[in-house]
Amino acid sequence: MRARVPQFLHLPPQVLWFDTHELLILVAAYIGSLFLKGYAWVGMMALAVVVIRFKRQKPRGYIAHLFYRAGLFQLKHYPAPIASRFDE
Secondary structure: OOOOOOOOOOOOOEEOOEEHHHHHHHHHHHHHHHHHOOOHHHHHHHHHHHHHHHHHHOOOOHHHHHHHHHOOOOOOOOOOOOOOOOOO
């Protein structure tokens, strides 16, 4: 049995043509539409499409850096985004 070696090892895994971050956006929109019921699924999926298009126009890691800058995500061994001084 032969295993397939990916062409680029640094690229994130994909399902169909979506990478893992885009899949999480779609799953979050789907779960949000389940809570809102009715025709809210149209708006949630439209919002997911807009976010995915915005994400694809930016460099890889842009959304994670936005979360770090907003203070929603902390990087290990790095100062907080609001720190004005950092001593090593």
